[in-house]
Amino acid sequence: MQTERDLQAWLWATPNSNRVSILLDELGLDYRVHGVNIRRGEQKSPEVVSRNPYGKIPIVTWSGEDGDRTLFESGAILLDFARRHDRLLPKSGKALDEAMSWLMVGLTGLGPTMGQAHHWTDLADEQPEVARAHSVGLVRRVFGVMDTRLAQVPYLADAYSIADIAAFPWIARSDWATIDLAEYPNLARWHGDVAARPAVQSGMAKPEGAVLQG
Numbered sequence: 001m002q003t004e005r006d007l008q009a010w011l012w013a014t015p016n017s018n019r020v021s022i023l024l025d026e027l028g029l030d031y032r033v034h035g036v037n038i039r040r041g042e043q044k045s046p047e048v049v050s051r052n053p054y055g056k057i058p059i060v061t062w063s064g065e066d067g068d069r070t071l072f073e074s075g076a077i078l079l080d081f082a083r084r085h086d087r088l089l090p091k092s093g094k095a096l097d098e099a100m101s102w103l104m105v106g107l108t109g110l111g112p113t114m115g116q117a118h119h120w121t122d123l124a125d126e127q128p129e130v131a132r133a134h135s136v137g138l139v140r141r142v143f144g145v146m147d148t149r150l151a152q153v154p155y156l157a158d159a160y161s162i163a164d165i166a167a168f169p170w171i172a173r174s175d176w177a178t179i180d181l182a183e184y185p186n187l188a189r190w191h192g193d194v195a196a197r198p199a200v201q202s203g204m205a206k207p208e209g210a211v212l213q214g
């Protein structure tokens with residue numbers, strides 16, 4: 001049951017945004033999407049900065065039993081919704097330990113290293129070889145540890161969870177780090193399994209018509 005009234009999300013066609021749209025679609029929630037074109041600098045607008053002083057997306061707001069709520073940082077949003085809805089996160093014990101640990105690998109290892117690799121292999125005006133190789137090497141280390149893990153279990157925390165949702169939108173853009181996913185066969189198998197989920201397909205298509213370019 002949806003307890004959030006007037007649920008709204010500020011998103012663009014970016015990996016951290018798609019974590020949130022996949023989450024909300026997995027939970028079957030109704031929400032209104034506001035497109036924030038980060039290549040046009042719309043994340044610096046008063047509309048965004050008043051809800052996230054960092055001037056970044058994703059952001060979600062809603063009215064709940066405890067009043068008006070605002071959350072930014074994709075990891076905070078994943079954890080809050082999984083816990084309140086009692087879905088996509090084990091309750092306790094070893095299963096919770098594993099889900100939390102692999103969630104953090106996605107949030108603090110995969111996302112930031114992919115962002116740097118995208119910068120040094122594509123976005124930067126100058127792309128010194130030392131920076132390119134260093135940033136891609138850090139991504140390869142994360143891909144390698146995930147590939148080894150996924151040789152043993154179907155999903156990062158065994159059962160499908162927010163750890164997979166945090167990782168998927170970045171793995172789906174492995175080309176941003178000039179990496180062919182086929183080099184990591186277990187990760188590629190997992191990517192195919194997660195990509196087949198209807199909520200992942202609908203979440204990855206939000207905001208409708210958004211394109212990340214420039």
Ligand SMILES: N[C@@H](CCC(=O)N[C@@H](CS)C(=O)NCC(=O)O)C(=O)O
Pocket residue numbers: 014015016017038043055056057058072073074075
């Ligand atoms: N740690 C934050 C990172 C948010 C982030 O960097 N968002 C990007 C889009 S994926 C953004 O807003 N970039 C524009 C900017 O930094 O000005 C999260 O996971 O939500």
